[in-house]
Amino acid sequence: MKIIRSVGISLVMILLSAPLIRGQDLSKYRGFSLGMSLPELSNQVDLRPLQTKLIQKRPAVIQELTCWPGGSSDYSLQADSIWQIFFSFYNGQLFRILVTYDQDATHGLTAEDMVQAISKKYGTATRTAGEISFPTNELYRTTEKVIARWEDSQYSINLVRSRFLNSFALVMFSKRLDGEAEAAIARSLKMEGARGSAEGKRPPEKRAADPGRFEGKR
Structure with a gap:
């Protein structure tokens, strides 16, 4: 059992550490860089046009893209230890991976x-008792406990x-983004809450007569 576990650990360490990054650049993961644009990322993955999910338009545009490396032939995505990458x-700037x-792949580790x-x-790494939030990802709870952290300014x-x-x-x-x-x-x-509150205070007949209420829903 110890031999099997050691082999498994060695394999995962190889997968996680390749390719090595000079100077321990915390902005990069494989071929992806925090701050890169959607068109730049499109050159890294087999998704053209990119099938992004629009989360919101105002006051800033938030978009998301999910990739499953197992179904891609692109080097930047290939990794036997990875199930999913969520951008x-x-x-238009990549702020979180x-x-x-x-x-x-990580069973027993x-x-x-x-x-x-x-x-x-x-x-x-630094050990921390903090938590991290996932405001838009349905596969994770609102917050998860951080096991370890690597960071700079x-x-x-x-x-x-x-x-x-x-x-x-x-x-x-990216801390700033x-x-x-x-x-x-x-x-x-x-x-959204303010609009919902204002809508609820309007008389029913005015809400029904509002010509822009169902705009874009035809």
Whole structure:
């Protein structure tokens, strides 16, 4: 059993650490870079045109794109240890990457095993009791506990374990863009709440007669 587990750990460490990044650049994951545009990402994946999901238009455009590496021939996506990669864009810029690891590939590995494997690529991790939020991803709870973190003044990489999927995941984000995106999402929800409240206060006959109420729903 120890031999099998050691082989499994070695395999995952190779998968997670390749290709190695010089200077431990926390803005990059394989061929993807935080801050890159949608057209730039389209050159990395086999999705043309990109099938993005529009989350909101105002006060900022938030878009999402999900890829499953197992079905792609592109090098940037190929990785036997990865089940899904979830990209989030703020006004056309990639601000967050969520990498969910395959359960079978990481079966039997502990959190410490994963920390050691990822540290081969990103350097020494810090242990934290913090949490990270997932405001738009339905496969994760609102927040997940952070197991370990790699960060600098601009970027943050977080290892978590999804309680819903029961699998490890890596969350990478630009601190500046992620902060702006979260603020925009919060403002959008506030605007929606204000519109709903105002709509509820209008007389029924005026709501029914409003010619723009169902605009775009024909």
